[in-house]
Amino acid sequence: MHRLLLALLTGLALASHASGMTVDGRLDELEWQKAERFDDFRVMEPLSGAKAEHGSTMRVLARPEGLYLAMETSVPRELRVRGRSPRDAKPLPADPFVFLVDFEGEGRTAYEFTVTISGSVRDGVVLNQTQISYDWDAFWLHGVHETDAGWSAEVMIPWWVAPSGQAGEGPRTIGVYGAVFMKARSRRFAFPAIEALNPTFVQGFQRVTVPRYSGQALDFFPYASGDLNRLEDRTRARAGIDVFWKPNGSNQLTATLNPDFGQVESDDLVVNFSATETFFGDKRPFFTEGQQLFDVRFAESGRLVNTRRIGAAPDAGVAGASDVLAAAKYTGQSGALEYGIFAALEDDSSEAQGRDFLATRLRRSTEDFALGWLGTWVDRPTRDREALVNAVDLDWYPRSAVAVQARAMRSDLRDGSVDSIGYGATAAFRYQPGGSLSQEVEVVWLDDDFNVNDLGYQERADVRRITSDTTLYRRSYPEGHWLSASQWGIKGGAFWNQQGQGLPGWLELRRGLNLRNGDSLTFGAWHEFSGIDDRITRGNGDLHLGDGGGAWIHWKQAESGPWRLDVEANLRRESLGGSAWELTFGPKWVPTDALNLALRVGIDHSEGWLIWTGGREVGTFRRDEYSASLEGNWFPAPRHELRLKFQWLGLDAEGRAGYSVAGGPDPQRLATSPEDFSLAQFGLQLRYRYEIAPLSDLYLVYGRGGEFLEEGSQRRGAGQLWRGALDRITADQLFLKLRYRL
Numbered sequence: 001m002h003r004l005l006l007a008l009l010t011g012l013a014l015a016s017h018a019s020g021m022t023v024d025g026r027l028d029e030l031e032w033q034k035a036e037r038f039d040d041f042r043v044m045e046p047l048s049g050a051k052a053e054h055g056s057t058m059r060v061l062a063r064p065e066g067l068y069l070a071m072e073t074s075v076p077r078e079l080r081v082r083g084r085s086p087r088d089a090k091p092l093p094a095d096p097f098v099f100l101v102d103f104e105g106e107g108r109t110a111y112e113f114t115v116t117i118s119g120s121v122r123d124g125v126v127l128n129q130t131q132i133s134y135d136w137d138a139f140w141l142h143g144v145h146e147t148d149a150g151w152s153a154e155v156m157i158p159w160w161v162a163p164s165g166q167a168g169e170g171p172r173t174i175g176v177y178g179a180v181f182m183k184a185r186s187r188r189f190a191f192p193a194i195e196a197l198n199p200t201f202v203q204g205f206q207r208v209t210v211p212r213y214s215g216q217a218l219d220f221f222p223y224a225s226g227d228l229n230r231l232e233d234r235t236r237a238r239a240g241i242d243v244f245w246k247p248n249g250s251n252q253l254t255a256t257l258n259p260d261f262g263q264v265e266s267d268d269l270v271v272n273f274s275a276t277e278t279f280f281g282d283k284r285p286f287f288t289e290g291q292q293l294f295d296v297r298f299a300e301s302g303r304l305v306n307t308r309r310i311g312a313a314p315d316a317g318v319a320g321a322s323d324v325l326a327a328a329k330y331t332g333q334s335g336a337l338e339y340g341i342f343a344a345l346e347d348d349s350s351e352a353q354g355r356d357f358l359a360t361r362l363r364r365s366t367e368d369f370a371l372g373w374l375g376t377w378v379d380r381p382t383r384d385r386e387a388l389v390n391a392v393d394l395d396w397y398p399r400s401a402v403a404v405q406a407r408a409m410r411s412d413l414r415d416g417s418v419d420s421i422g423y424g425a426t427a428a429f430r431y432q433p434g435g436s437l438s439q440e441v442e443v444v445w446l447d448d449d450f451n452v453n454d455l456g457y458q459e460r461a462d463v464r465r466i467t468s469d470t471t472l473y474r475r476s477y478p479e480g481h482w483l484s485a486s487q488w489g490i491k492g493g494a495f496w497n498q499q500g501q502g503l504p505g506w507l508e509l510r511r512g513l514n515l516r517n518g519d520s521l522t523f524g525a526w527h528e529f530s531g532i533d534d535r536i537t538r539g540n541g542d543l544h545l546g547d548g549g550g551a552w553i554h555w556k557q558a559e560s561g562p563w564r565l566d567v568e569a570n571l572r573r574e575s576l577g578g579s580a581w582e583l584t585f586g587p588k589w590v591p592t593d594a595l596n597l598a599l600r601v602g603i604d605h606s607e608g609w610l611i612w613t614g615g616r617e618v619g620t621f622r623r624d625e626y627s628a629s630l631e632g633n634w635f636p637a638p639r640h641e642l643r644l645k646f647q648w649l650g651l652d653a654e655g656r657a658g659y660s661v662a663g664g665p666d667p668q669r670l671a672t673s674p675e676d677f678s679l680a681q682f683g684l685q686l687r688y689r690y691e692i693a694p695l696s697d698l699y700l701v702y703g704r705g706g707e708f709l710e711e712g713s714q715r716r717g718a719g720q721l722w723r724g725a726l727d728r729i730t731a732d733q734l735f736l737k738l739r740y741r742l
Helices: 002-018 030-034 718-727
Strands: 036-038 042-045 047-051 056-063 066-073 096-102 110-116 121-127 131-133 141-146 151-157 172-182 187-191 206-210 217-229 234-248 251-257 324-334 337-346 356-365 369-380 385-399 402-415 418-431 437-446 463-474 483-496 502-515 520-528 531-533 543-545 548-556 563-573 579-592 595-614 617-634 640-660 677-693 696-711 729-739
Touching: 030 056, 056 172, 056 187, 056 206, 066 096, 066 172, 096 151, 110 141, 110 151, 502 531, 595 640, 617 718, 640 718, 677 718, 696 718
Parallel strands: none
Antiparallel strands: 036 056, 042 047, 042 187, 056 066, 066 151, 096 110, 096 172, 110 121, 121 131, 141 151, 172 187, 172 206, 217 234, 217 729, 234 251, 251 324, 324 337, 337 356, 356 369, 369 385, 385 402, 402 418, 418 437, 437 463, 463 483, 483 502, 502 520, 520 548, 531 543, 548 563, 563 579, 579 595, 595 617, 617 640, 640 677, 677 696, 696 729
């Protein structure tokens, strides 16, 4: 096996040299003299539009093996900020070059390829002009080079990495965008000079005509893994494969057999007592590759396809995850029409039958208009439930900096002998030209039977909502002023359910200050209007809430220097009375390029925390919630990475008052108070990663976790909660995984 890996790496190196190009960031090959050059970089943060004070140049070179992009800047050494980070880190601790490419050249979808001065990388997909997802990981090469005069970077992106539009003969047009961040001064230089939040951002990319090269590819990604469960004293081995086939630039087929659930990534700890489900992203390679065609979103966080449903906990039993037997995805394009189909099958667990998932997609697009349809179907035999969803989505860009989006949706559920049909519609308007004003308005209408949660994600149904967000900017200040930019904002929303009841609305006024030294300060105040909470009792009655509100302030130190600080404080009034405050303190230490540590501690104290206690009853509590997290990254040598991620949460709640809504929405005080309780949990992941080659990795992961929940009158401080979680171990696992690209 060792010889095979060595041969593959040698072949890759020889192929790079045979092309006449070495991706090392030096830009000394003669081929770079043939590249198209762009040097009109402008200051976009703060948004002055002035010529960049440090000269920057982007080069674009198309060759048979892929698209080469390079950037150079004359930022002096004393203003360069360094620090290594894991792939797709946000924010990045070091100065980056950001390359965005619209491979189809139609102003719809772009792909990000970012490399920092320290050699770290980030890649992602830009959807709907401004929505960026970093779940996607691609195969591409990169290199960085520094001198006293400046630094440079180059990347090579194979043509098969992303869809390249319809196949044909002759040259093709792509769109490109480049940006340089100088973190020591919180400045961003970009070409072309487009506001990053512009609703027609991707449409504004620089168009470049390049030869049409083949986008064919056939890749196999076999993996093998094994885990040792130290609590149950058992081992488990798994093996599977992902297949990626691209016969041309407009068609792509991906398939997977027996994929793993992604134990190399850990979710953040969450304590959620609300009626709204927590959303988690997906990092499993198959479920992120080529997924952008199916990524239809609505109502802020709503998604019609949420791939974390696939492989989630079975519909019966205590297993934490379901095994996925197989999945396949095909996408293609013919002229202005894009189409795709996606299917996945789960294996049976000891107590539940596996679920089946299917999604189909059509979209017809022009430069300023797109109309699509998405259909999804889920079969859940253990629950005798089938879910069918159909949606029509429209994206219209009538002029620069203006975007209109609309969605019309229908859900059709059969749950046992009960059938239900629900409808939903959303519309949004965005205007942000990059001047002094931006405006966003969204209208949402979802009836009480609308439900996409079998494969998608929605916060709630039965809502009519209108929200507005207005921002007034001052983009620049005179030289010597302590501010570089500032903004005022006002945001609010009004909500009703299908019965016409007013749900709690809110209004927020905020102020943001960008300091000349790179620090930022934001603060504001908000008011929540009285209304009906129709979800807190999970369908057992409505609760009338009074007015609430509060104020907050957030200071963030510039991302430069060895020490970086982030502090936030909040004051608020709870819905049934009682004050609350929260303080979060987050220092970060970056002593060298190869090491960084980030600590975050917080405390949230409330005198009137309101939660559901069962049936038609709710209760208020005196609550102390503590949190702590530590994340460390060490890069001892090239392609070696050691990451530490530790999180702890502790909560102590003392019952103050119980209320019933049995007689109506106005809460009636009960004679007894709710019972006190305490809970705590922690999660630890120590992960070693060796990058054999791009998208070929060896992982060794140790994970440990613990939690406890106890009721009783004994109050517990932070120390007791800390020990309580660490003494009650619920997970202790060692995991090994090898994934290789052939």
